[in-house]
Amino acid sequence: MLHLYNTLTGEQEKFEPLEEGKVRFYSCGPTVYDYFHIGNARPFIVFDALRQYLVFKGYEVEFTQNVTDLDDKIIDRAEEEGVEPEELAEEYAEAYFEDLDKLGVKEADYVPRVTEYVEQIIEHVSALVEKGYGYEVKGDVYFRVREFSDYGKLSGRSIDDLKSGARVEVEAKKEDPLDFALWKSSNPDEPGWESPWGRGRPGWHIECSVMAQTTLGESIDIHAGGHDLIFPHHENEIAQSEARTGKQFCRYWIHNGLLEFEGEKMSKSLGNFEYAREVLDDYDRETVRYFYFSTHYRKPLNFSEKNLEDAKSAVNRVYEFLSNVDELDTGGGDSESSLSEYGKNLLDRIETARDRFEEEMDKDFNTPGGLGVIFDLVKQANKFRDKGKSENRHLLKKAKSKVQELSEPLGLFQGREEASASGLEEDLLELLLEVRNELRDQGDWELADRMRSELEEMGIEVKDQEGETTWSVDRN
């Protein structure tokens, strides 16, 4: 039984969807005014993996992740670059999909864009105005925060706390400084749509409410996003949604911890970020994914080269195991009844692995714990391989497929696309290694070793293992 830490209650709770066996899941997507950075990638990767894990557990999942293609940041940036906002948004939306693909994140079931939902947004805002939660002032429409008695329930603050915070800028137009914009009037040179309040565009938070509810329904099961979105973004989403429907908008609110860089939150405004695509130039996707899964999603995580290098070595360990198993002869061996101590131990691990894995993962999507189970399996299998040389080899195949079965929802260890050599290169390489092996036969270790180390510098790793020479290409 999956448990999730729910920001709304501040506790880890049993996860029980509204409709048995089915999960409606919304995760906040990007505002496409720039490439996303490696910190932005965390929720994309982690929540997609949670979605895959739910599928792994047998749920039917409907997953929505929006693209905000209309926003003041887009307008500002477009102006700086002298292009149309739509053009800029389109460019970065495409880049977003490319980067997601490189990270191994599967596309959501619904990928709504704000510009396609303006009509529904207007309808939603109108409904709020009718109910007395929204009010218009000179073409802008604001949400009357004091009208919504549950305001602050997600972020754990009261309206009075917020008042005393005093960092809320006072806009003369608003009835109350805490009220937030549902609709904003547009200048003639800004993108705008006709509405009951004149030409304008949606406010900052309304899009998510509308797109979540349009694609998934008035009440959804999970809503996810970065920890920094709790207030005001998600708080406002709740207010807008529940004020209109009178129903609970979402039951489980989950938030990922932020990525830090040298002790500070990585963010665009601080300028201490690295684009995801830049990181992917240096590290493959599985390294990046492992890096995220090696820490619980709610914890802050430090971005550093050391951490990425560690992740890379760890990923390599599993791939070494996988390819070592492939290189074994497929011979059957003894029956399972005559297994040695190591064999019995491994068989037991294989049989209990899935339960142990789910036990860990069910604790608020504890990926480090889940990885521990997978690595333990690898360790036991290696031990068996080393100690029980004459034994049943298909046990190792079993171990391999169990490792891959469990890693699947994490998008790990399914087989990486080797940077392959072209046909000609491959032939040349084979020739080279043949010559090298003749040198070895003749005892010319010096030259043979030189060949090996120079190939390694080119990213080609050569191993002489059990009388056979193998090679592989490392892209990084």
Place this chain on the structure above:
RNA sequence: GGCGACGUAGCCAAGGGGCCUAAGGCAGGGGAUUGCAAAUCCCCCAUCCCCGGUUCAAAUCCGGGCGUCGCCUCCA
């Protein structure tokens, strides 16, 4: 100032009252194997931020500190 998260080995990181004589990974040291490497195996490497308390029993619960980060303004 208000609200919140976090603090476990050299590093990353699980564990949340007794199975902890604290998983797993990375790095390091010693050994096995290897022509040498690589891979693999074996061994070594922590008393859990501090101080009080609750309990037969606490890394785990409670109180108080200290520290780090975040939110209260656009931000994943």
